[in-house]
Structures are given as C-alpha cells and as structure tokens.
C-alpha cells in the first residue's frame with residue numbers, strides 16, 4: 001500500500017481554480033475540489049501515476065468519459081486517450097480524448113495489452129454488470145499497467161442514501177443543494193445509480209486478488225459534497241454533520257460515515 005502524500009504546498013499558494021498559474025499545473029477537476037480529503041487523495045493518486053507510469057508515450061482507456069479528466073496534466077500531455085461512453089452527449093462534450101467511441105464498457109473489447117492505464121471515474125456505480133466491465137479493463141491492459149477507479153462508497157451515509165432514494169431526489173440535491181441548474185438534463189449528472197456489489201471496496205479487493213491485480217493504493221475519503229455543503233448550505237450541513245457524528249459514535253473502530261468516496265489503483269502483475 002502506498003503512503004498518502006502531504007498536500008501539495010504549490011497548490012495552497014494558488015489563488016483558486018481560475019488562477020492561470022494553477023491551471024497550468026493541475027487539471028480543473030482537481031482545482032474545483034474544495035480543500036480536504038478528496039483533493040488530498042487525488043493529489044496522491046497523481047503522484048503515484050506520475051511515478052509508476054512509463055516515461056514514454058502512453059495509451060489510456062477512459063471508461064465512461066464525460067467531459068472532465070481527473071488525470072495529471074503531465075500524464076495527459078504524453079497520452080493517446082481513447083474514451084468509451086454510452087451517452088452521445090457525453091461523447092460530444094469530451095474535448096481531451098484523441099479517440100471517442102460510443103459504446104458500452106461492459107461489452108466493448110480492445111485487443112489484449114492495448115493500454116498502460118485504464119481510468120474509470122464516477123462510473124462503476126452506474127453499471128449493471130461491473131464484473132464484465134472490469135474483466136474488459138484487465139484484458140485491455142499491458143503487463144504492469146494500472147486501473148484507476150474513483151467511486152462512491154456504498155457503505156457510507158451518502159452511499160446508503162443514494163442507494164435507497166429515488167433518482168428524482170438525486171436531481172433535486174444536485175439542483176438545489178449543489179446549485180447545478182442543468183442537473184438531470186440529457187448528458188448532465190446525476191446519472192441513475194445502481195451500485196452493483198463489486199462497487200463495495202471489500203468485494204473489489206477480492207476481485208482484484210482473484211484476477212492477479214495488486215491494489216497499490218486504496219483510500220476512502222470524506223466526500224467533497226460535505227465541504228461544499230458546509231459552504232453553500234451551512235444549516236443543512238450542520239444537521240448532517242451532527243447526524244454523522246452520532247452514527248460514528250455507534251460504529252466500531254474509527255469508521256466515518258462521511259467517507260463517501262474512494263480511490264483505488266490496481267496494477268496488473270508482470271507475467
């Protein structure tokens with residue numbers, strides 16, 4: 001397991017997401033994250049990818065692409081990115097992939113050993129057959145290649161609420177709590193969430209072991225929705241924080257129900 005890196009001192013020196021100096025170093029997806037555990041974990045993910053990916057030209061498979069890249073700019077600059085997404089609008093919105101394929105990650109297959117990195121970020125929670133998608137990722141990877149997964153944690157407060165609430169409630173949350181006016185319109189989040197059992201971290205870890213993948217990074221972190229909510233809706237955030245503290249009190253160990261998301265990096269062993 002790789003240690004967590006300290007917050008990048010460079011990042012704290014920047015004025016904000018619109019600071020051109022910051023935008024030259026970090027992707028917008030990172031700059032838009034509020035300071036906190038989510039941003040810290042993404043910085044750690046970036047450090048690992050920069051250290052472990054080959055220094056030559058890279059081939060990257062973005063499974064469920066959308067319009068936002070979570071990859072470090074230094075990696076993107078030397079990469080040929082192939083995006084596969086099931087949604088035409090999302091494919092149209094993508095401006096960083098060299099190749100865009102309208103397709104289903106559960107069934108789309110590439111030649112074995114095609115990619116150095118597969119990234120699947122905020123996607124597996126929407127997919128009915130996660131095992132089929134993951135098997136496709138493994139097959140498409142070169143030896144020593146990596147899979148980066150970013151997903152919500154089904155065993156968290158937000159995970160349980162998302163799983164058991166109707167889709168209209170997710171749209172309401174995005175519109176009125178997050179302030180995203182276009183939420184729920186074609187090509188805009190939130191997308192219907194299914195939570196296949198493999199989205200649960202322990203099941204994902206068992207899958208990795210069975211398929212010769214080493215989990216080189218795993219971190220559950222406080223969902224960025226919490227700091228965002230504390231800023232935009234402080235009264236609601238105070239209520240949710242109080243409820244979370246009560247739940248944490250009754251949970252064993254140091255579990256925190258606010259750990260609503262995770263990052264995982266899997267590495268395919270050399271044959």
Ligand SMILES: C[S@@+](CC[C@H](N)C(=O)[O-])C[C@H]1O[C@@H](n2cnc3c(N)ncnc32)[C@H](O)[C@@H]1O
Pocket residue numbers: 063064065066067068084085086087090103104105106120121122123126127189191
């Ligand atoms: C929440 S968005 C995330 C997009 C992007 N990765 C991001 O983080 O901004 C989920 C994406 O997964 C895509 N998606 C969902 N199921 C899919 C499937 N079976 N095959 C391909 N793409 C899928 C959706 O169309 C959407 O673009």
